[in-house]
Amino acid sequence: MRRILLACLLAWALPATAAETPKRGGTLTYMIPADAPPSFDGHREVTFATVHSVAPFYSVLIRINPMNPSSPDDFVCDLCTEMPKPIDAGKTWTFKIRDGVKWHDGTPLTAADVAASWNSIVYPAPGVLSARASIYSMIDTITAPDASTVVFKLKFATEAFLPALADAYAFVYKAETLAKDPHWYEKNILGSGPFKFTTYELGQSISGVRNPDYYLKGLPYLDGFVGIYAPKESTRVEAIRGNRAALEFRGLPPSAEQQLRKGAEDKIAVQTSDWNCVNNMTINHKRKPFDDVRVRRALALAIDQWKGAPALAKVTNIKTVGGIVFPGSPLAATKEELQKIAGFWPDIEKSRTEARRLLKEAGAENLSFELVVRNVDQPYKYTANWVIDEWSKIGVKVNQKVVPTGPWFEAMRGGTFDVVSESACQSLVNPILDVQKFLPTNVSPQNYNQYEDPKQVELYEKLLHETDPAKVRADMRAFEDYTLDTAAHTLILVWWYRIVPYQSYVKGWKISPSHFLNQDLGAVWLDQ
Amino acid sequence: MSATVIDDAPLPQRSFWQSTLRFCKRQPLGTFGLILVIIMAVTGFTAEWIAPYNPTANDFAAMTEPPSFAHLLGTDQFGRDLMSRIIYGARTALIVGLSSAVVGGFSGLVIGVASAYFGGLTDLIIQRVSDIVMAFPLIIMALAVVSIFGPGVHNVILAITIPLIPRCSRVVRSSALTIRSMPYVDAARACGFGHTRIILRHMVPNVVAPFLIMVTSFVGQAILAEASLSYLGLGVQEPVPAWGLMLQGGAEEYASTAPWIAIFPGVAIMLAVLGINLFGDALRDALDPKLRER
Numbered sequence A: 001m002r003r004i005l006l007a008c009l010l011a012w013a014l015p016a017t018a019a020e021t022p023k024r025g026g027t028l029t030y031m032i033p034a035d036a037p038p039s040f041d042g043h044r045e046v047t048f049a050t051v052h053s054v055a056p057f058y059s060v061l062i063r064i065n066p067m068n069p070s071s072p073d074d075f076v077c078d079l080c081t082e083m084p085k086p087i088d089a090g091k092t093w094t095f096k097i098r099d100g101v102k103w104h105d106g107t108p109l110t111a112a113d114v115a116a117s118w119n120s121i122v123y124p125a126p127g128v129l130s131a132r133a134s135i136y137s138m139i140d141t142i143t144a145p146d147a148s149t150v151v152f153k154l155k156f157a158t159e160a161f162l163p164a165l166a167d168a169y170a171f172v173y174k175a176e177t178l179a180k181d182p183h184w185y186e187k188n189i190l191g192s193g194p195f196k197f198t199t200y201e202l203g204q205s206i207s208g209v210r211n212p213d214y215y216l217k218g219l220p221y222l223d224g225f226v227g228i229y230a231p232k233e234s235t236r237v238e239a240i241r242g243n244r245a246a247l248e249f250r251g252l253p254p255s256a257e258q259q260l261r262k263g264a265e266d267k268i269a270v271q272t273s274d275w276n277c278v279n280n281m282t283i284n285h286k287r288k289p290f291d292d293v294r295v296r297r298a299l300a301l302a303i304d305q306w307k308g309a310p311a312l313a314k315v316t317n318i319k320t321v322g323g324i325v326f327p328g329s330p331l332a333a334t335k336e337e338l339q340k341i342a343g344f345w346p347d348i349e350k351s352r353t354e355a356r357r358l359l360k361e362a363g364a365e366n367l368s369f370e371l372v373v374r375n376v377d378q379p380y381k382y383t384a385n386w387v388i389d390e391w392s393k394i395g396v397k398v399n400q401k402v403v404p405t406g407p408w409f410e411a412m413r414g415g416t417f418d419v420v421s422e423s424a425c426q427s428l429v430n431p432i433l434d435v436q437k438f439l440p441t442n443v444s445p446q447n448y449n450q451y452e453d454p455k456q457v458e459l460y461e462k463l464l465h466e467t468d469p470a471k472v473r474a475d476m477r478a479f480e481d482y483t484l485d486t487a488a489h490t491l492i493l494v495w496w497y498r499i500v501p502y503q504s505y506v507k508g509w510k511i512s513p514s515h516f517l518n519q520d521l522g523a524v525w526l527d528q
Numbered sequence B: 001m002s003a004t005v006i007d008d009a010p011l012p013q014r015s016f017w018q019s020t021l022r023f024c025k026r027q028p029l030g031t032f033g034l035i036l037v038i039i040m041a042v043t044g045f046t047a048e049w050i051a052p053y054n055p056t057a058n059d060f061a062a063m064t065e066p067p068s069f070a071h072l073l074g075t076d077q078f079g080r081d082l083m084s085r086i087i088y089g090a091r092t093a094l095i096v097g098l099s100s101a102v103v104g105g106f107s108g109l110v111i112g113v114a115s116a117y118f119g120g121l122t123d124l125i126i127q128r129v130s131d132i133v134m135a136f137p138l139i140i141m142a143l144a145v146v147s148i149f150g151p152g153v154h155n156v157i158l159a160i161t162i163p164l165i166p167r168c169s170r171v172v173r174s175s176a177l178t179i180r181s182m183p184y185v186d187a188a189r190a191c192g193f194g195h196t197r198i199i200l201r202h203m204v205p206n207v208v209a210p211f212l213i214m215v216t217s218f219v220g221q222a223i224l225a226e227a228s229l230s231y232l233g234l235g236v237q238e239p240v241p242a243w244g245l246m247l248q249g250g251a252e253e254y255a256s257t258a259p260w261i262a263i264f265p266g267v268a269i270m271l272a273v274l275g276i277n278l279f280g281d282a283l284r285d286a287l288d289p290k291l292r293e294r
Helices: A002-020 A048-057 A111-122 A161-165 A175-180 A233-241 A254-261 A293-301 A305-312 A348-361 A377-392 A405-414 A431-438 A454-465 A469-486 B016-026 B028-045 B082-118 B120-134 B138-149 B153-180 B183-190 B195-231 B260-287
Strands: A027-032 A062-064 A075-077 A092-096 A139-146 A149-154 A195-201 A205-210 A224-229 A268-283 A318-321 A368-374 A397-403 A419-425 A490-503
Touching: A027 A048, A027 A233, A048 A195, A048 A205, A048 A224, A075 A161, A111 A139, A111 A149, A111 A175, A149 A161, A195 A224, A233 A254, A233 A490, A254 A268, A254 A490, A268 A293, A268 A318, A268 A377, A293 A348, A293 A469, A293 A490, A305 A318, A305 A377, A305 A490, A318 A377, A368 A377, A368 A405, A377 A397, A377 A419, A377 A490, A397 A405, A405 A419, A419 A431, A431 A454, A431 A469, A454 A469, A469 A490, B016 B028, B016 B260, B028 B082, B028 B260, B082 B120, B082 B153, B082 B195, B082 B260, B120 B153, B138 B153, B138 B195, B153 B195, B183 B195, B195 B260
Parallel strands: A027 A224, A368 A397, A368 A419
Antiparallel strands: A062 A075, A092 A149, A139 A149, A195 A205, A205 A224, A268 A419, A268 A490, A318 A490
């Protein structure tokens, strides 16, 4: 009887085990929904086009657990040997670096490389852009006292430190190369990650092969990968439907999911998640009349988010009305709190009347400007069309200029725009760090609104140093009200929803609220 | 003795309407083309009055609706009425098509006649420059120009006009070369008339027939080029209604679930270009003395 029971148990368990036992080999082909990355340098860039292109080539110090990427605090070591416990009242963190890690050129990776990379991120050399430098304001020094130890000393203890350290863009670069030319990684690739770089064809594809010397033994499972650039959604959907590519990691709209699953329910699997990305309209404060808060406020007041969001959710990958904080987070504004902020008023007619009054008062009744839009359908072009129509309802005329990813970033960084349809996409859900994107341009290089505002920085500093959860929440409300309403520095639109349909033979990849996370492909395998 | 009577009475002149009627009888396909062109022109220029909806207004209650009485050609992914967008799109197509064809055609006319008239080094330089420009297909040249100057209606007109100039000048030059050696041109020169007068009064009127045929075909080419550029995202920008633009984005995304978003703008482009080409062919037959009496 016992044997029969055991046999039954085995019969039930074995197929599942066999199905989930990773298989080695094969090449994963995936689509990258962009024309090309603006550069290969993760420290510099803020776009998935860079991460989806080069993350498989690089290692990081720590990362979110690839098997549990939706968690905001399940961190695991990548280059370190174990997650450290802080000393000095949470102000000193010592990481031990793995032995035997090699760069793809065969030279050994040491703690000095890790320290140099992090110093380059936190304290970039003059003329070098580090897009997320501002989120590391808690870091004082980063040193490598020996070849296997890296020490981070903080100015103040904060729970925001580890999530910041697990940033998906914080690739470890070779110290020697960084010292010779800090811009080298913008156009070249040399990492220590699971895959070695093989080819890159501008606007076409990027590929890599398995790194046989990878320090996580047994990984990666894949022989290699090919990422194909295709900004047009229809191209990507057709590629997945025809199995010329297995998936795209960023996310597709509901219509594409339906299209892919139609008649292929057994072949197409889908993972979904709320997305730590929000659309925002970046307004150039240096250009008139946008230096006038009344004009910026009027632009916010014209948009009916409560009506637009549910409708757009049917055709795009945006879904949830929210403020500056990821909806669902304990720090996010409630609906009642949100409806007091300009751009979220429940009575849209009252809102638009106020918008017209403000424009008239500011002498900008016949406002006309150019909106720069990224040449990516979802959701940039959709959002742009929506807001242009909304703005027309208060008499504002907008010319849309659709540009590829590179010129889009150039316009934002160079300040050569009136208004840009942008997005604020973050890695881990960590609102205190995530809202740094909206700090003044002189504090946050990721903020392209081109302004300085000491009061906003003061509100943020108060928030950052607060440890009482109730007070943190109150401080966040004050920061949000000031940023979106009082100063109307930027316009927050609708939060995204991530839908990733993929060929069901792709295994070992889990969705997270960020399309930046979990992209090194080390644990991905093909069940073929 | 018999007397020879010479009838030197002038041939009867036909009125405009008589000529038009004669054209319609002799060129039924051309007439069909002309009707399509007229419908397109009337539609485009009266869009404000005949379009049932605002072509740029989103209507979230009517997203991707199939053709119905409320929306005869259905709606797109923003709930915008496709019929209204096609009606307004006719205006965009006409503005771009006519402007490019007329400006490109007239520039080519002047350059072509001047090239033939002056000959020598002037002709050599103009023709070699034309060779260079004509080495690029129209759409490639237009793409290059838009890449330099950026998208938008005005830049699209410029982008399409530039490659049309040498195409027109080449055809006009070949006709003008024959005319240059005519005795009346020599006579005009002998009378001491200036170059401008000889070109404009004695040469240009005699190359009008091939010129008109060229310009007509240019309108169709320009409409197609505008649609192609807009489809590629380099032409007219959203939310301006333009047929090519209507074929990208939602039209591709909803090709299987809401095919009307792609079908109707495609049909509009096809009918417009077909109409212009049929009319252009008929015009050539009507104006070409060798084909006229067939």
